[in-house]
Amino acid sequence: MASFRNIAVLGGTGQVGRPIVKALIDAGFNVTVVTRSLGSNPKEVNGASFVTSDYTYESLVKIFTGQEAVVSAVAAGPPIAAQKVMVDAAIQAGVRRFIPSEYGSSSIDQPLEDFKKLMAPKTELIAYLQEKARLHPQFSWTCLSGGALIDMGIPSGVWGFSMSDRTATIFDTGEARFDSITIPAVTRSVVSVLQGPADSANKYLLIRSFTVSQSEILAALEDITQSKWSVSYVNAENLRQEGWKLLAGGNPKEGIENIVRGALFQGQKDISVSQDALANTQLGIQTTNLRDYLESMVKN
Template sequence: MSQEIKNVIVIGASGNLGPYLVDELVNSKFAVSVLTRATSNSAFHENVKVFRTDYSKSSLLEALQGQDVVVSAIATFSTQQQKTIVDAAVKAGIKRFIPSEYGVDTSLPQIPKILPPAQPKVDTVEYLKTKEKSGMSWTGICVGAWFDWVLEIGNGLMGFDIHTHTVTIFNSGDQPYEATNLRQIGRAVVSTLLHLQETENKYIYVNSFTVTQNRVLAALENATQKKWVVKKDTVERLAASGIEKINDGDVSVGTVDVITAAIYGHGAVNNFGEKIEKWNRILGLPDEDLDTVVRGLVEKARA
């Protein structure tokens, strides 16, 4: 383990991603704490120290004092709260801040137009950049779509329904996109803390695999031994409908639409090219096999 980094506090540890981050950090022998809302009923890993906060400056400072790293996996619609956390982190002498990113490449200039709900994420990193001189560095981790999480939910999320064997294919279905399993994100966070210099003050790009919807469908048909029902749509239609819903106040449904469109190619923000090979190698992330992962998910869905 790194000589410099010992104490890590995770925010959003009770969410969809957080438990994987905590698990990987605990297994890598970091001393892990979690920061949770005072009102939250969440349960946590037995080997973590729990700090409750009302997100006031004083309670944040109390929790962050003595920590080396903040790993934020705060909910999408709470990412604007990270600026207050950044301020407390600087005061507490935090060395590295990992903001709640874990998706498409929000460093790109087209993001505000194609993915308006990601603006607070962009603002957080811009704010982190203004704090670099204070000695607190940051790393934004881009992972593309959450592969196992999406398929396990089924229900048509991002087009796939593993329970009814139905899929919506966007455009040709041949658009390559980045996809990452949740545990691989946990490994990427741990490895970032073991490669502090290489990952300092930048976005990094990791995945489990680069896939296409048609390739995923083939793996699913093979694993289920069934022909799936295929519906067709376009990312352009979905993105426009998502923006319309957001503008009409239906923000959460509209956000899912614009994110899904962005995952499958709208705006060219989810195909990281040669950066993937570079960062997976630097961080030493294991290769994962699409067919093996899909078979496991199909078995789990049957159980």
């Protein structure tokens, strides 16, 4: 299967979608960003065409016709389930590969019960893709799962670090270890899949930049900034329980944030996947050093 050329990207205006679009353009693909609203934006930005869609089947079939692959980076929450319509429209339009909005921790082999519950719509979509690929052999899918995105977790403060005042909130002991991925590794993976689609057809691929703990990040940040950071401690289990209450009370943003932090950073467990399970080499992901990466984040 030769490299695809024409790629439609949904959610290409978002945090993860924007860098994916840029990487695809840089790699020479013809990119169409499918957005719900153009707003005041032009119809072409840095080589990508923009088209609007209300995410209905009819609208998407029209847009996907002539596209060889669809990459979704739509937001977590209700848009994840809306991808079923995107899959149906892609099949009808003759699209050959669908990459769903995944990119985070594994939604098919998830060790954390809280994550399993939160990720149920993503897990359901994978089952949907598997079934559709069985029924339509010309259609295929690839999933990319990399663990927690360091480029979102650190600058947003969600992982407990504040660069501006050099303070850290450590959950429990800070020793829980988990997989993390960088945006460049995600974008490299998407480009690799679309350049050599045969190797990744109907596969759930695990990728990783580093396995980290909060303590390791804090040590690296203290070394980079040559200063002792001010540290406070939070009980992860209390935070996790508070998160579920907030979610049930209609506050999904703070609720999910607290559940994720309470579950991921809890205790001293190591939930990293084994090296053998990783598709890093297949996808051409370069080895990244945690300290160097954090240093570039601190400088920017």
